[in-house]
Amino acid sequence: MVGELEVAVELGERLEREAPLVQPWMRHVQARDVDRLVAVEEQVEVDRARAEARAAAADAAEAALDVEEEREEVSCAELGLDLRGGVQEARLVEVADRLRLPEGRHGAELEARLGREQVERPPKRRLPLAEVRSEADERAGHPTKVPCAVVSLTGRLGVVPLLLALAAGPAHAAVPRKDGTAYLPGPASPTRVLQNASPATSYLVELDRVRGPLAAPLLRAAGGVLLSPDLRLWLVPRSAVRTVVGRLARAGFVRTLEPDRRLTPLSTPTFTDPLFPSEWWRNVVGADSAEAPGPGKPVTVVDSGLDVNHPEFAGRPNTTLIGPQNLLGEDEWHGTAVSSVIGAPANGVGLVGVYPQADLAMADASPAGVLLTTSEVAGIAAGARRGPGVVNLSLGSEQLDPVERDAIFAAVARGSIVVAAAGNSRGQGNPLTYPASLPHVLTVAATGEHDAVASFSSSFRAVDLAAPGENIAAAVALPFVPAGFQPYAFVAGTSFSAPIVAGAAAWVWTRRPELDSSQVVEILRRSARDVGRKGFDVDTGFGIVDIPAALALAAPPRDPGEPNDDVYLVKPNGLLAGGSAPLTGPSQPTAAVTARVTPAEDPEDVYRVWVPARRSVRVALRGPGAGLELWASRTRSVFEGGSAAKRDLLGVRRPATATRTLTFRNRARKAALVYADVYLPRGATVAAQYALTVAIARR
Incomplete structure (x- = not known):
């Protein structure tokens, strides 16, 4: 097998150096020169402003298509693949996104990058505007006409039919400013x-x-x-x-x-005399007001190693060690302390965790005595494989890590809840901490004994909840206990607020197994006890976690399909190999989705929509606060701007109280895939619950 792959890679390298025997670029060759294939046309309906601007942008857009087609050809040749006879089907299958952009680039930056790619190959001739057609805008009270630009597109192995049309009114007005950020792979050179x-x-x-x-x-x-x-x-x-x-x-x-990068535990230890009844925080979160269940939804702690010889864990049932547990290193006491806050049993020794009988697993992220990204992502993956459950990350870094992000999003896609400590950098100006600042992470700040935010607790928009984080009694790994002291300490840090919430989430989920992960997270947010400024605030999020209130609150609607914040997260060979299933298909002409978008946490929902040949699809959005966009199948990110957005953005309906509708017509002889994007506008402060319906017309 190794030999076969080496041959394929060597072939790819040779193809990069050598000129092809036959010129593959046939985009502008006359149709009669392409064997006996018959030319077909791509039809794209746009608004009048776009039609007027099309001539000026045609060269740049065509050059971008050339670059993409060239890359597809090289990668296929390098793998020794033969696409003859299947090119038309391949046009309907997404390929890996090869943009190497960091997180947070918006339209202008994406456009700048696309512009550099386009310069790599000189533009061909301008595509002619061969025909203009008009169709009425479907919006009531807007009888304006929508011209349709018709262009021909000829591929190197034949003519590729991709005839698209949109009847959606002024589709290409200014791209809306949205609350989210683009999601693309990291650097690869x-x-x-x-x-x-x-x-x-x-x-x-x-x-x-x-x-x-x-x-x-x-x-x-x-x-x-x-x-x-x-x-x-x-x-x-x-x-x-x-x-x-x-x-x-x-x-x-x-x-x-x-x-591989070094991570930092988010805590500060203070050794003390033997414990006395000092777990003040249990009453604050309601752990003493309800009976904790037996083992249920699993909790995986990704941290430094667990001391299985500690009195709290020696012989503890329902405790799983994911790999060897190392205790040789400066911060190796940390994992034992975090685990005890979650699941120290009620055994008459020391302390009691928030969920004493939790199904607890420990993944050692510091096998060499230092927390590393390598071991962290391996632990996250192992926790996700245990089944839908909770993963606790009381660690962080000020550097965004695409690999860490992908590992967390993959765990969320498997149905797990990822809880992270907000960080202890309030005195340093509250720099963003990762993974706490990522979407789809339940981020936890720290409070003190009087419900005020802790003096060290980081503050930013991504904070979801708060939990006590000062003077928390915790178990300490035996090698770190000074002579004459008991193996316990009072500790402080968001590292110990996060496990309180992680244990609470597993407790509520075990008691309410009919819920999915999105409902559990939303229940914890909605049922939190508000402290500080009224309503959501960047110090404590929605408030301090409240277990009895979470057990009693009515279940909110599910938020399916997460994470689906951008094209890369839902397309095949994106975040996951299979991608997300389209809402519609040959046997599924209609679909309805009830979901929500939330500032910072989940501001964007992207769905794949299958449209059969020569048919139309109607996409309708109901519910105030969110907008609707349709994007073409070749879109790399719903945060594109400039000429990339003019090429790919098919239609926009901005936030409103009335139903927003977009209709897309596929004039091709083959099915097409487009993306429906539900988004929050930039500056949104409240979540938007919405209903999205998709229906394929009979004609």
């Missing part, structure tokens, strides 16, 4: 990563979801270790980055490459 990264002995390599398994023998032979099958994520030694990883990158296998 081995040379650039090695030059810019601090010295590291190992690197994280995230591979293409579909082709990644082909590289497994080669990476394993180079000393690589598979960390997450879902993400095709490997740990490789530095010596293999330029050689093996470099060759895989040139063949299009590598999606993200980064050095």
